[in-house]
Amino acid sequence: MRPWDAEAVRRAMKMYLVMGGVNTTQDPVEVLRQAIAGGITLFQFREKGTGALVGEARITLAMQLRQVCSQHGVPFIVNDDVELAVAVEADGVHVGQEDADAALVRARIGDGRMLGVSAHSVEEARRAVQAGADYLGVGPMYPTRSKADAHAVLGPAGVTELRAAGIAVPIVGIGGITPDATGAVMAAGADGVAVISAIAGAADVRAAAAHFAAAVRGMQA
Structure with a gap:
């Protein structure tokens, strides 16, 4: 069995932090530690x-963050850089629609690593699944300032549309999500929520992560 079957991916999706050094004024390694303590x-x-x-410098930071994840059993994904993912023995790669071709990425990373693909429409989602995506990042759910290249807001209805179209792979909603909005995103059919600044930019990272984790658990009670 593949290490990342659908259920393993679904479990990992619940509380998904996306971060680089530019997303925090604190030490990103410590931010990650606190976020994991909070429940990502x-x-x-x-x-x-x-x-x-x-x-x-980028490779060094990636290796430091990878080590923290390894110590705590948290999957480590690299955004849009297969070579870096292989070098630091990442658990997977995530690519956007404007990044590398998903099918080519899947061919390069093999079946042992997770592949995530951003999707903003049913057509994009179907192409991603056909290319071998293990999960879809769908958004933005709400307006966001964390990504300068963010697409138009889809809202939770975008997730509902994908599910109605028969897209069955795990989905994580991303973009402007708050703990209060987590329920709406998951009720629409997402398996979890992904955030950047809401955790990475928080004064109390652990507490911010814990608020999201509690919101996710509340939807699964």
Whole structure:
């Protein structure tokens, strides 16, 4: 059996933190530790944007964050960089629609690593699943400032539409989600929520993560 079957991916999706050094004014390694203590279940390293690390500094940070995840049994995903993912022995790769072709990424990482793909429509979702995506990142759910290249807001209805169209793979909603909005996203059919600044930019990272984790648990009670 593949290490990342649908149920394993679904469990990992519940509370998904996306972060790079540009998303926090604190030490990102400590931010990740606090977020894990607060209850995140999966981490994606996304080092993009103004001031993002490059070269050896980027690799070093990725390895430090990977080590923290490994110590706590939290899957570690790399955004849009297969070479880095392989170098740090990441659990998977996530690509957007404007990034590398999902089918080519799947061919390069094999079946042993998780593949996530961003999708903003039924057509994109179907192509991603056909290319071998283990899960879809769908959004933005709400307006967000964390991504300069964010698409138009889909809202939870975007998840509902994908489920109604027969898209069965795990889905994580992303974009402007707050703990109070978590219920609406999951009620629409998402398996979990992904956040960036709501946790990475919080003054109390552990408490922020815990609020989200509690909201997710509340939907599963």
